[in-house]
Amino acid sequence: MDGSLPIDLRSSATGDADDGAFVAEVRAFLAKALTLDLREAGRLALGTHADIEACKIWHRRLHRRGWIAPAWPAAWGGTGWSPRQRFLFDRECARNDAPILFAGGLRSLGPLLIEMGTPEQRACYIPAILSGEDLWCQGFSEPGAGSDLAAISTRAVRDGDDYVINGSKIWTTGAHFANRMFAIVRTAEGEKRQQGLTFLLIDMDSPGLTVAPIPGLAGEHEFNQVYFDDVRVPVANRIGSENDGWSVAKRLMQLARSNNTPAALVRRVLRRTVEAAARVGDDLEPGITRRLAGLRIELEAFEGLELAALAAGRPPIADATGPSMLKLIGSELHQRVAELALEIAAPGAVGALGALGVADTDHDDRTRVLAKHLAVRAATIYSGSSEAQRNVIARAILGRA
């Protein structure tokens, strides 16, 4: 285990004093570019991203300002910011309710293309990821392959210069508006199930591809099932070698750092929870006040960990378990904050969820808090469930990684 932190967290990872000029520049931009409707969309978001129309507008504004891909190398459109500046930027966006972007291209596929794409693939896809013209969804999970991803059975058979795909993907976030999908499909039966998988880039308007919505727990439409019926994909759309898709997918997940519950996301929910508590005022149970304080302390610690991870280019914990720990801590903290918000807004509601009528569209505070609580249940499932993350950590501790 690497115990040394790569940056000085005593210089206030989360405080306000430092980096004044940078933060002032960010705040000035946000004050102008982040209009009230975008802030409202950011505030109302339930799942992993805000309303897609707001996402598109916000994406374009960040792109115009040159701030759409802070984590990318500057040569490919990154900002050249230090890790600390990236952290501060995310925190300012969260404080101002900037819409959380639909970011499969920015967070996952773009960095993979930079590292492993062919020159043609980079030229074709990277500018469109940066501009927001292309939105990428992720086609990994299948009805029989979730935590056990190696069980993938959607087949791709080579036919001349194309693969022909049959099968289906499930829980595909954003497949109903994304115009492209990156996916792993089975091209052979290997000795091990991880062998024989291939990583492909698929156009969502390909003939034979259909998308069916799956409603979320809070009634929201976030994910889908995607069916492939003789869908043809050019061989040129493959990343890596045929049958080596498992290592490509693993690299993609490493580059995305597998944590889509960053501290800035949790901080948004905590801020609203504090506001709700303030509205209750003196009638707030002392137990709730204590829990609120405890969650705040945990969030500060998580922010420190995240900043250290950004600075190191990897989590400040043993490599194999670091991303799992960040995902585990972030997603479980997120859920506990959302649950406390619900207890404050609607005491007793956690035990009587059905009675509150989540599906109705009147957006009173109580309904919103309940919808948020339900949507956040998914945080410990997507991008690898808490159980799967604990298995990774335990295997590393036991030396069986």
Ligand SMILES: Cc1cc2nc3c(=O)[nH]c(=O)nc-3n(C[C@H](O)[C@H](O)[C@H](O)COP(=O)(O)OP(=O)(O)OC[C@H]3O[C@@H](n4cnc5c(N)ncnc54)[C@H](O)[C@@H]3O)c2cc1C
């Ligand atoms: C909101 C949301 C969005 C998603 N978006 C996408 C997407 O865009 N693209 C995509 O490809 N997938 C997506 N997913 C799918 C997600 O990655 C899977 O749901 C996840 O990997 C779990 O797989 P599963 O649903 O098949 O559950 P299963 O793997 O069947 O697991 C069921 C339960 O058993 C537990 N479990 C399974 N194996 C073990 C084990 N070995 N030890 C202990 N416990 C175990 C799990 O933790 C879980 O609690 C999304 C999921 C959600 C909820």
